[in-house]
Amino acid sequence: MMTDAARATFDKKQADRFYLPALLLLTLATGVVDAVSYLALDRVFTGNMTGNVLFIGFALAGEGGIPLLNNLLALVGFLLGALLAARLLRGRWHGSRLPTANLIVLVGGAVATVALAAFWYTLGTLAEGELLLVTTLLAAVMGAQAASVRATGIADVSTIVVTSTLANLAIDSRLAGGGGEKWPRRVLAVLAMGGGGALGALLLRVTTHGALPLLFAGVLMLACVFLLHLARSREIAVQG
Numbered sequence: 001m002m003t004d005a006a007r008a009t010f011d012k013k014q015a016d017r018f019y020l021p022a023l024l025l026l027t028l029a030t031g032v033v034d035a036v037s038y039l040a041l042d043r044v045f046t047g048n049m050t051g052n053v054l055f056i057g058f059a060l061a062g063e064g065g066i067p068l069l070n071n072l073l074a075l076v077g078f079l080l081g082a083l084l085a086a087r088l089l090r091g092r093w094h095g096s097r098l099p100t101a102n103l104i105v106l107v108g109g110a111v112a113t114v115a116l117a118a119f120w121y122t123l124g125t126l127a128e129g130e131l132l133l134v135t136t137l138l139a140a141v142m143g144a145q146a147a148s149v150r151a152t153g154i155a156d157v158s159t160i161v162v163t164s165t166l167a168n169l170a171i172d173s174r175l176a177g178g179g180g181e182k183w184p185r186r187v188l189a190v191l192a193m194g195g196g197g198a199l200g201a202l203l204l205r206v207t208t209h210g211a212l213p214l215l216f217a218g219v220l221m222l223a224c225v226f227l228l229h230l231a232r233s234r235e236i237a238v239q240g
Helices: 004-040 049-060 068-089 100-123 128-152 163-171 183-207 211-239
Strands: none
Touching: 004 128, 004 183, 004 211, 049 068, 068 100, 068 128, 100 128, 100 211, 128 211, 163 183, 183 211
């Protein structure tokens, strides 16, 4: 017979399995978004802020070809998106680990991504001001996404970055003397991010317009919200 502590651990692992597919798919969508933003929005990341911080440093040092304003606005947009979402979501509660407000924010981000893709496609080519607007708003969506999925409690799949995931994979590996736990999810998170980047680059090559891969990413994000809704329904059902 399980102790309360053992049951709690089992329940957490079971709930993690419910949420992981959606988070991995959302990570793939983020990879597509970052591929579009870097390759079609003038060398800027809207999800991976580590890259942007480095680009800002490069630009301040006078490295040619690195746009300072684009990266600054992406960083500011991401921070504002995360801040506003965190403010809205703080203190929310639900029978599952993912409150309804978090899902609403994620739906809003997906819809905003689709709207930005439609705006871009309608204009055809973005002028400088329009490019900066799309970059800033897309980064805000990614910031809000990061704040929203944090409630799932799966730190290794943050959906926007895999640096800490790679570090944890190495640190906890059997080669480093660790137990090797959680390695499948960590490997899958890295593959999802890299796969999303590759998929976004391929779609850009095929479609020749950044709006279409961005639209694809927005649709993926909507699918992820549906999967998250199913995950929390299953979590509640298991809790009885």
